[in-house]
Amino acid sequence: MGFIRHVVCAMSGGVDSSVAALLLKRRGYSVTGVFMKNWDSLDENGMCNTETDCEDAYRVCQSLDIPFHQVSYIKEYWHEVFSKLLKDYEKGRTPNPDILCNKHIKFNHFHKYAINTLGADAMATGHYARTSQEDDEVFEQKTTAPQTTLFRDRFEIRNPVRMYQAADLFKDQTFFLSQISQDALRQTMFPLAGLTKGFVKKIAAEAGFHHVLKKKESMGICFIGERNFESFILEYLEPKPGNFVSLEDGAVMGTHKGWFTMTLGQRAKIGGQRDPFFVVDKDITTGDVFVAPTTNHPALFRDMMRTDRFHWVTVEPPAELVKTQMMECHFRFIHQMPLIPCTVTLNMNGSVWISLSRPVRALTPGQFAVLYKGDECLGSGKIMQLGPSEFTLQRGRERLLAAAQQQEQQTPEPAS
Numbered sequence: 001m002g003f004i005r006h007v008v009c010a011m012s013g014g015v016d017s018s019v020a021a022l023l024l025k026r027r028g029y030s031v032t033g034v035f036m037k038n039w040d041s042l043d044e045n046g047m048c049n050t051e052t053d054c055e056d057a058y059r060v061c062q063s064l065d066i067p068f069h070q071v072s073y074i075k076e077y078w079h080e081v082f083s084k085l086l087k088d089y090e091k092g093r094t095p096n097p098d099i100l101c102n103k104h105i106k107f108n109h110f111h112k113y114a115i116n117t118l119g120a121d122a123m124a125t126g127h128y129a130r131t132s133q134e135d136d137e138v139f140e141q142k143t144t145a146p147q148t149t150l151f152r153d154r155f156e157i158r159n160p161v162r163m164y165q166a167a168d169l170f171k172d173q174t175f176f177l178s179q180i181s182q183d184a185l186r187q188t189m190f191p192l193a194g195l196t197k198g199f200v201k202k203i204a205a206e207a208g209f210h211h212v213l214k215k216k217e218s219m220g221i222c223f224i225g226e227r228n229f230e231s232f233i234l235e236y237l238e239p240k241p242g243n244f245v246s247l248e249d250g251a252v253m254g255t256h257k258g259w260f261t262m263t264l265g266q267r268a269k270i271g272g273q274r275d276p277f278f279v280v281d282k283d284i285t286t287g288d289v290f291v292a293p294t295t296n297h298p299a300l301f302r303d304m305m306r307t308d309r310f311h312w313v314t315v316e317p318p319a320e321l322v323k324t325q326m327m328e329c330h331f332r333f334i335h336q337m338p339l340i341p342c343t344v345t346l347n348m349n350g351s352v353w354i355s356l357s358r359p360v361r362a363l364t365p366g367q368f369a370v371l372y373k374g375d376e377c378l379g380s381g382k383i384m385q386l387g388p389s390e391f392t393l394q395r396g397r398e399r400l401l402a403a404a405q406q407q408e409q410q411t412p413e414p415a416s
């Protein structure tokens with residue numbers, strides 16, 4: 001028998017991470033529970049919900065008889081997640097703070113804290129996701145020699161660890177993990193990888209974690225909580241009033257306080273309008289928000305996008321893509337939306353073009369395009385640019401047709 005391995009489990013005070021810690025303990029590891037505090041505020045009722053969450057996590061650790069720590073990443077969250085989120089809103093994009101929180105906080109600062117400060121052999125979370133490693137392989141990662149040269153060759157990683165969708169496909173959270181580093185993934189365990197949510201709840205009940213089971217599921221946006229998001233974000237951004245403009249005829253339909261919180265596809269709240277209108281585009285230089293009637297207006301449907309530099313979880317782009325510059329795989333930009341077949345092309349600067357097999361509604365700049373090959377989550381890139389909408393294409397075809405007809409009429413009689 002070797003010595004007992006030490007695993008640090010990120011504990012939110014929720015069901016999933018409580019059961020994750022319990023399972024790690026049952027597997028015979030020495031487990032430490034750590035609660036992260038990333039946001040410092042009281043909610044609308046003057047209650048600090050992170051305190052009750054922390055208390056809940058502590059009680060679970062007590063009943064498991066494992067050490068408990070609390071660590072604050074308020075500063076880091078502010079600089080690396082929240083300020084980036086505000087910048088994206090100012091550029092007219094709709095960011096995803098949960099993906100950034102996993103990338104910068106849980107799988108960077110927390111990972112380093114677990115391994116370097118607490119001396120753990122691995123970290124764990126209650127995420128529903130799977131990796132290509134067995135537990136024992138995770139522990140072997142620590143013995144790999146530290147990097148000796150200043151730069152690690154991008155193509156040096158042998159046997160990269162892959163990230164797969166969880167057995168419970170409905171609960172799968174790889175979408176939110178699509179930006180995490182290979183370094184962190186190599187030292188991470190997901191104890192819930194093979195379990196369904198229902199089963200996890202049953203384990204929690206049997207273990208007597210009633211205070212945890214009673215809690216409401218998920219608290220909305222990462223650490224900000226359930227409050228009204230629009231009024232919350234407007235506390236941090238200068239108002240940028242502008243007009244609602246009808247896309248179809250250019251008519252001004254009303255005014256708004258700022259386009260930050262308006263995301264493509266959402267219903268526009270236009271004063272005095274009885275019929276529903278939907279946000280289909282924004283012009284951040286003029287402040288115009290373009291709207292169109294009907295929720296499935298062709299101006300909302302597109303099948304092409306370009307990302308920023310794509311983050312591949314295994315570090316290198318798939319061999320097939322490097323070799324041929326093209327790859328067939330699957331795409332989603334919203335958690336739990338059905339996967340859509342797509343073709344990806346790789347650009348010189350590491351960004352990708354993604355061409356979907358059919359147009360989808362409300363592709364949105366700032367959101368992450370997440371790619372899957374089979375059940376492997378390959379990684380993601382932030383959507384920076386959209387291809388033309390169905391509406392634009394339709395109009396283009398109509399103009400071409402009209403021009404052709406006009407030309408036909410104008411064609412001079414052939415000279416005799």
Ligand SMILES: Nc1ncnc2c1ncn2[C@@H]1O[C@H](COP(=O)(O)OP(=O)(O)OP(=O)(O)O)[C@@H](O)[C@H]1O
Nearest residue numbers: 010011012014015016017034035036125126127218
């Ligand atoms: N405040 C926190 N402190 C420590 N770990 C956290 C915290 N918030 C989230 N985590 C970790 O990230 C995982 C996923 O968090 P998420 O917010 O998606 O909650 P969840 O899937 O509902 O899980 P849980 O039921 O454990 O809250 C958690 O299982 C936990 O390991």
